[in-house]
Amino acid sequence: MPDHFELTVPSDLANLERIADFVTDAALRLGLSEQQAFEVQMAADEACANVIQHAYGPGVEGEIVIRCEVEGDEFVITIRDHGRAFDPEEVAEPDLACPLEKRQVGGLGLFFMRKMMDRVAFHFDPQAGNELKMYKRRSP
Amino acid sequence: MEVKTRQYKRVDLVQVSGRVDSGTAPQFEAALQEIMSQDRFHIVVDMQGLEYISSAGLRVLVAGLKQTRRWNRGDLRLASVPPRIQDVLKLAGLDVLFQTFDTAVDAVGSF
Numbered sequence A: 001m002p003d004h005f006e007l008t009v010p011s012d013l014a015n016l017e018r019i020a021d022f023v024t025d026a027a028l029r030l031g032l033s034e035q036q037a038f039e040v041q042m043a044a045d046e047a048c049a050n051v052i053q054h055a056y057g058p059g060v061e062g063e064i065v066i067r068c069e070v071e072g073d074e075f076v077i078t079i080r081d082h083g084r085a086f087d088p089e090e091v092a093e094p095d096l097a098c099p100l101e102k103r104q105v106g107g108l109g110l111f112f113m114r115k116m117m118d119r120v121a122f123h124f125d126p127q128a129g130n131e132l133k134m135y136k137r138r139s140p
Numbered sequence B: 001m002e003v004k005t006r007q008y009k010r011v012d013l014v015q016v017s018g019r020v021d022s023g024t025a026p027q028f029e030a031a032l033q034e035i036m037s038q039d040r041f042h043i044v045v046d047m048q049g050l051e052y053i054s055s056a057g058l059r060v061l062v063a064g065l066k067q068t069r070r071w072n073r074g075d076l077r078l079a080s081v082p083p084r085i086q087d088v089l090k091l092a093g094l095d096v097l098f099q100t101f102d103t104a105v106d107a108v109g110s111f
Helices: A013-031 A033-057 A108-116 B024-038 B057-074 B084-093 B106-108
Strands: A003-010 A063-071 A074-081 A121-123 A129-137 B002-007 B012-020 B042-046 B050-053 B075-079
Touching: A003 A013, A013 A033, A013 A063, A013 B012, A033 A063, A033 A074, A033 A108, A033 A129, A074 A121, A108 B057, A108 B084, A129 B075, B002 B024, B012 B024, B012 B057, B024 B042, B024 B057, B042 B057, B042 B106, B050 B057, B050 B084, B057 B075, B075 B106
Parallel strands: B012 B042, B012 B050, B042 B075
Antiparallel strands: A003 A063, A063 A074, A074 A129, A121 A129, B002 B012
């Protein structure tokens, strides 16, 4: 069995479903439970939606490379693109306790990525492009 | 994702199934807007068959909730919420905002 899986797709929201199927399948093959695979695909979906809508933006052609593998006891998903970089620190944490009238449902994508995974690491390089690595421990 | 709507006398039922992600959320939003554009603000979203909802889909739900409740003119209520979707709503702190019912019939009857 291969020790990693990789998918390259054009930056287009219509590809999110294909990405989700790929990530779910790879996660299951690499030993994650159904629930963990759901959580990983959710993190990947939010991450790729951000890349398509913000890093590249509407009408910009570009590619997203998604790689799934195992490092030690962790499942690792790496998402690469060549769009605009951003500062994850500048994305405000959503206020989940505020009343409906004031509720802003922004920043939830990044929030879900962090909740669904054990670790999330961004790396931005003007030459090599943007790289997001997300880690999830496999059940013993 | 598939969205079907059904109009009753006082309530509109929106059945959403499959995946609501950033690509499909606009279609879900359009279905809700179409209902509210007819000055109808009693809406039930039936989630039976909903496999996944991303933050983009949650934004549509919250926007719909705010719009229906404005001036106490209505509400947007949820029915048949699958456990995984319930977990996501809870994680986002949204479960407390919505009235939720076990079945669409219960939700429609609650208005």
